[in-house]
Amino acid sequence: MALPAHGISRDQVLAQLDDFKVADVKWRDGHAFTLAYSAGEEVLAVAEAAYAKYSTENALNTDAFPSLRRIQSDVVDIVAGWLEAGPEGAGFMTSGGTESLLMAVKAARERGRKEKGITQPNVVLPTSAHAAFEKGCYYFGLESRRVAVGADWKADVAAMEAAIDDNTVLVVGSAPQYPQGVIDPIAEIAAIAAARDINCHVDGCMGGVTLTYLERLGHEIPAWNFSVPGVTSISVDLHKYGYTAKGASVIVHRNKRLRGYQTYVTDNWLGGMYGSSGVLGTKGGGAMAAAWAVLHFLGDDGYLRLTSAARQACEELTAAVRGMPELAIRAEPEATLLAIGAADPERFDVFALADALWRRGWYVDRQGPPASLHCTVNAVHAGRIPAFVADLRASIDEVSSAGAAGAQGAYGTVD
Ligand SMILES: *Cc1c(COP(=O)(O)O)cnc(C)c1O
Secondary structure, three states: OOOOOOOOOHHHHHHHHHHHHHHOOOHHHOOEOOOOOOOOHHHHHHHHHHHHHHOOOEOOOOOOOHHHHHHHHHHHHHHHHHOOOOOOOEEEEEOOHHHHHHHHHHHHHHHHHHHHOOOOOEEEEEOOOOHHHHHHHHHHOOEEEEEOOOOOOOOOHHHHHHHOOOOEEEEEEEOOOOOOOOOOOHHHHHHHHHHHOOEEEEEOOOOHHHHHHHHHOOOOOOOOOOOOOOOOEEEEEOOOOOOOOOOOEEEEEOOHHHHOOOOEEEOOOOOOOEEEOOOOOOOEHHHHHHHHHHHHHHHHHHHHHHHHHHHHHHHHHHHHHHOOOOEEEOOOOOOOEEEEEEOOOOOOOHHHHHHHHHHOOOEOEEEOOOOEEEEEOOHHHOOOHHHHHHHHHHHHHHHHHHOOOOOOOOOOOOO
């Protein structure tokens, strides 16, 4: 489409954008089990208003925008508190989980190079660890050493240990891992890192908020944060279970020295000293302000309430799926993620089920191996599980009688 020769009106522009959305998943109504999260219209409105106030402000240089220095510092402090980082903890806001993980990889590479002279670094990580680690290894020139998970889908720590060598700069665990929603044995993974004095990143992008509050709600959660010796950094996405606008994640390092390996500074050009905390140069203030606003609007009791609601919805869905003979849950959800397979994959295609659900307006993730559906259950689903389960049942019946096969789909796309 070409740029219009003459501008059109504000109303026309905004109406067009609304029209574009007609075929999009209705996430505000709880029809998305991935990609978008909602704690309700009131919270969304707070995030949007705060975003609008800061959409053009730039955290690239907080000398000009001290408000954004303050906002970032408050948000990082709150997350560091959740993670039990203690007074030494130091972090940055990033644009999302991917940037947080890229920075964990980059910091580990830098530390290995500076402290040990490692020039051919590798990362040892379970097959369940997020694709963004793979991207980080590819971008920054590290070898990714994937280690098969155990039968319980959790990291196999003995096998990880065997994969480590003198060039390993980073080991990874997830709390929980995305594909099956289980928590890796973080204490054991961190211990092998501590014994070698290398980095251990815990990917709490999905679970950082949820596990913090599930524990407060009395759930038995294995230690996963900075209370575990040997953990050097943790990522938490606020644009997921923080229920704020897209573009907000936090990476916290155990101390400022370790955080120092994340940042980048140069004066090797004609434009003066250029320092940056992450991948971005210009760093939009909108997502940062929205995160600050939603954290303060919800407060501690708000996150307790939302975590409880999300967990309850997840348990309700898990129980319903367990009662469907065509389906099998991959693992007992340890947070709020549920992976669903076919009881008999020869006779039932879960991707065809995903197609049938999408025809009814529900969007679930498709993943594998093994072929599975994935539901990220959040507060928006409270009270909506019965409607989903009814459509799930109808979709299963439709697929069973048609013997349909579906398309594999993707977690992310390149178009
Ligand atoms: C979502 C997610 C990421 C990546 O985060 P983005 O915000 O999509 O870049 C990384 N790790 C886990 C466990 C995630 O769930």
